[in-house]
Amino acid sequence: MKNLISIIGGGISGLSTAIALKNQGFKVKIYEKDDLFSSLDSGVVLGANAIQALTELGVKEEVMKHGFSTDRCTILSETGKELTELYHHSNDYPTYTSIHRHDFIRILSKHIQLDEISFHENLTDFMYSPDGIELYFENGKQVATKYMIGSDGLHSNIRHQIEPMKKLRFAGYTCWRGIVHDCPDHFEKRFTETWGAKGRFGIIPLSGNQLYWYALKNCTRNDPELSSWTTKELLHNFSTYHDPIPQLIERTSDQDILHHDIYDLAPLTQFTYEHVILIGDAAHAATPDLGQGACQAIEDAYYLSKSLESENSLQKAFKKFEERRIARTRKITHHSRILGKVAQIDNPILCSIRNKMLSITPSAIHEQKLRSVFTLEEIRR
Template sequence: MKRKAIVIGAGIGGLSAAIRLKSEGWHVEVFEKVTSLKKTGAGIVLAANGMKALERLGVAGEIRAMGKKVGKAEIRTWDGKILFQLPTKEMAERYGTYSYLIHRASLQKILLDKFDCNGINLQKRISRFFQDKSKVTAVFSDGSAVEGDVLIGADGIHSTIRANLIQKDKLRYAGFTALRGICSFQDERYVLQQGGGFEAWGHGKRFGFSHLGQNRIFWFAAINSPEGREIPYGARKQAAHQHFKGWYNPIEAVIEATDEEAILHHDIFDRKPLSHWGSGRVTLLGDAAHPMLPNLGQGGALAMEDAIVLADYLSNTKDIESANFKYERERIKRTTKMVRHSRKMARMVQMENPIATSVRNRMLQAVPSRVMAARLHWVVGYEV
C-alpha cells in the first residue's frame, strides 16, 4: 500500500515536494486555499543551485526554454557608475549552468504540469491538524478532513502549519517596501540575446532591471519606508517615477513602459530563524520554515532544496518522525545562515547615509570580480 503525503500549499516548495515524493512512489495530495491558480507574481531568479534542484525534479529544460539566462550582472551607483560586475560566463562554466530568470507563474505552471493538476485540491484552507503514532490528520475550514502518513507545511510566510507548531512567532519588517513590474522594453546595452541586467544602488533605495524571457523585462524597486504605508493601484507608477527621477538611464524609461496594472507593491518581511521546525509527522519547508529577505534571490531555490532533501529522507525509511528530524538537521544550518546573511546584506544595500554609501561604493569598486564570485560560492555552488 502506498504511503500518503499531505502537502499544504501549491507554491514552488509544495509542488517540488509533491513531484519528488510522487516519483518515489508516494500517493500525494496537495491542498491550496485559493480558488484558482492565477498567473500572478513577478520574476524569480534561479541561480546554479536552483537549476541543479530543477534538474533533479526533471524540469530544468523547460525553465531554460521559457526563462532567460542571466548573461550580464552589473551593480551600479544610482547615476550609473559601475561598482562591480559578476563574471557570469566563468561562473556558468564552473557550475555547469547559467542563472536564469523566469516569471514565477511560469515556473509554477511547469511544476504543476510535472506533478499533474488532478492532485491539486483548491479552496482548502487548513485550520488545524492532529496526529498519533500511525497517522496525521489535517482539518480544513469547510469541515472536511484528510489522513496521511506525513503533513508538509509549504504554505508560505504566513503559514498556518507554522502558527500551530510555534506560538508567538512574529514577522520582522525589513525596513523597506518593494515595487515590482513587468513590461516589454528594449535597450541596446542590455540585449535580449545576452540576458541579465543591472542593479543601481542609491541612498535608501535601489532599482533592478533584468530580462525575464519571452521578450519581457522584470524590474524591482526597493525603497526604505515605514511599515504599512500602502501605495495603491493607480499611484504606483507615479511613485516609482518620483523615487527614481534622474537615475541611471534606462530606469525612468522602463518604468514609463510599464502598465500601471502590471506593478505590484509589497512590504518585505522575514522571520527569526528557528532551532527546529517540525514535530512528529509534521514538518515545514520553504518560506513556511525559513522566510528570508530577497536580497540573495534564494527563496525559491531553498524551497526546492528542502523539498528534495525531505522527499529523499522520507522515501528511504518507514520511520516518518526520524526522516523529518534528519531533514531538519541537514537543512537548518544552511537556511539559517541564508536568512541571517540576507538581512545583513539588506543593511548594506539599503544604506541611507551618504558618507556610508560612499565608503561602501569605494570598497566594492576595489574588490576584483573573481573575489565577489568566490564569496557567493557557498550560496550558488551548493548541490542538493
C-alpha cells in the first residue's frame, strides 16, 4: 500500500479523485464538512469527455444505467423555434448524459469504504510541517498527513489560504434550478436551451419521468429583488416562453427551487503547492454555460491517475498533473464565460440579431468547436 493522501471535500471532484487514487493503490481519507447526501437536489449534465474519464475510473456503466443520454442540445427561441443544435459525433460516448446529483454521488461513494471517509469534518486551517501538513478541523480534531488534495469547491478555504488574492468573478446573472418528478408522458424528453430577452431556460431529461430545469437571468450581485423570487415571479417572467416552460415552473414547489448567483474563478497559474494540490472548482471553477465544471473535476481525477502512472514520486506526479491541466481548464473557463455573455444578451434587438446569426450558422461549425471540449487530450488527433 502506498502513501496516505488526505482529500478535503467529498463532492464530485473529491470522490472521483479518491476512486482514481485507490485504483492506483494509494490509501485515501476524505474529510467532508457535511453529510454525504447534502449534495444539491438538482441534475448535472456529463459531457462525453467526463463519460470517457468515468469509463477509466470504472463507474461508467452505473452512471449510464441511472442517467439519460442524448447526442444533442437544441437551442430554441422563446417562441420555440429551433435556432441550432449543439452536438458532437462520437461512436463511443454520448455527447450529454444527465443524472440526478444524488444518484451520481451515491454511485461514486459506493467505491469508497466507510473508513475512507469522515463526515462533519470542517477543515478550518492547515500548516506545513517538516513531514508534510497538519490539518485542523472545526471540531478540534488535528491530523498529520503527508499530502493534501483540496477539493473543497468554489468557495475553497484551502485556496483562500494559499492564494488570498485570487477572487471569484461574478458572471452578471443568477440561476434558479428545479426538478419536476412526475412529468406527464406528453412532455417531450429533449435537452433544450431557450434563449430570449427575458432570460435563458434549460430543460434536461433525467431518468424516469423526471425533468430538470434551470433559468438564468441578468442581475446585479446579490440582487435583493431577484433573491426573493418564487415560482410566482418566475412564472410571470417566463409566461410568454414556449411550452412546457410555464408548466414546468408551475409543477415545481417553491421550497424545491435552488437559487444561486453565478461565479467563476480567475484562472490560477498553479495547482500544486509543495505537498498540496487543488482540484475541481477549488482550482478552476467555470460558469455553468458549457456544462463543464463537474466534467473538468472528473477529468482532474483521470489525469491525476495518469500522472501517477508515469511518475515515480507524488510530487512529480502533482507537477505533471498541473502541466496537463492548466491550459485545458483555463480554456474551458474562458469559453464558458464568453458563451454565457452571448447567451445572456437581453436587449431585444441584439437578441433577435444573435438568434438570426445562430440559425444561419451551420451546425458543423458548432460541432467543430465542441469537439475539443468533449474529447480527452490523450485521444485527440
